[in-house]
Amino acid sequence: MIHLLRSPATKEQIADMLEDLETYIKLAVDVERGIIAGGGTLHADCEEVLIEDGSKQEFIWDADWIPATKEIRYEALINLRPRHKNRSMRILDLSIRAKVAEIVGKFLEGK
Helix, strand or coil, X not given: CCEEECCCCCHHHHHHXXXXXXXXXXXXXXXXXXXXEECCCCHXXXXXXXXXXXXXXXXEEEEEEECCCCEEECECHHHCEHHHCECCCECCCHHHHHHHHHHXXXXXXXX
């Protein structure tokens, strides 16, 4: 199940988002609007939820979050964007990574 988060996730929402992959959650993070869509099996599905809500693709970055360790993995095929100077599946820009980490911390880690 994919949830669009505008406020910190509840335990039930985190359980729902873990339903498909069990140990980690696929995320799409809108670094401009400061919101997250998480869950499901594909980053693209999360990204679609954000776009349908009004996000612009250029501000969406994808990651995975592992609740057990609170680790963020910044790799996803959708992050491969040469025209945005990201020539890797990994988010290369440290300022974008920091924004993703801040938003993930706020909505999933209660920071």
